[in-house]
Amino acid sequence: MTSHDVTLEWPDGRTRTVEVDENETILEAAECDGSVLPYGCRTGACGTCSGRLLEVEGTRPSNGERAGDGDADVCAVDDVVAYRRLPRALKDRHRATGYVLLCIASPRADCRIAVGSSVHSELVDNPWK
Numbered sequence: 540m541t542s543h544d545v546t547l548e549w550p551d552g553r554t555r556t557v558e559v560d561e562n563e564t565i566l567e568a569a570e571c572d573g574s575v576l577p578y579g580c581r582t583g584a585c586g587t588c589s590g591r592l593l594e595v596e597g598t599r600p601s602n603g604e605r606a607g608d609g610d611a612d613v614c615a616v617d618d619v620v621a622y623r624r625l626p627r628a629l630k631d632r633h634r635a636t637g638y639v640l641l642c643i644a645s646p647r648a649d650c651r652i653a654v655g656s657s658v659h660s661e662l663v664d665n666p667w668k
């Protein structure tokens with residue numbers, strides 16, 4: 540069975556690398572490893588578990604553009620995780636820029652992911668601005 544190293548990075552600087560099998564979700568693997576991550580529905584509907592890709596096997600996630608053949612240091616975000624079901628809580632533009640629903644996402648590459656409740660806050664429009 541193939542597995543990948545996923546490094547979780549919290550806003551306070553803590554990091555933890557967990558080994559995630561291709562048939563388990565990043566949230567499941569983190570919990571088995573004793574890491575506490577935010578979650579709500581566990582079905583891809585609420586967005587509470589959102590993470591943001593920071594690096595994928597030495598490349599940076601694309602900024603919404605598909606990685607081109609000559610763009611060796613940029614990876615296509617959609618190739619990095621496989622979803623168990625439709626990630627309803629993420630808009631296409633959020634997925635394209637590296638946001639991932641950790642409750643239903645299984646990795647297809649080693650990667651670093653920003654985690655914590657502040658990531659979900661980035662996705663929600665602030666009504667006071």
Ligand code: FES
Binds near residue numbers: 577580582583588628
């Ligand atoms: S916990 Fe609700 S989308 Fe992941």
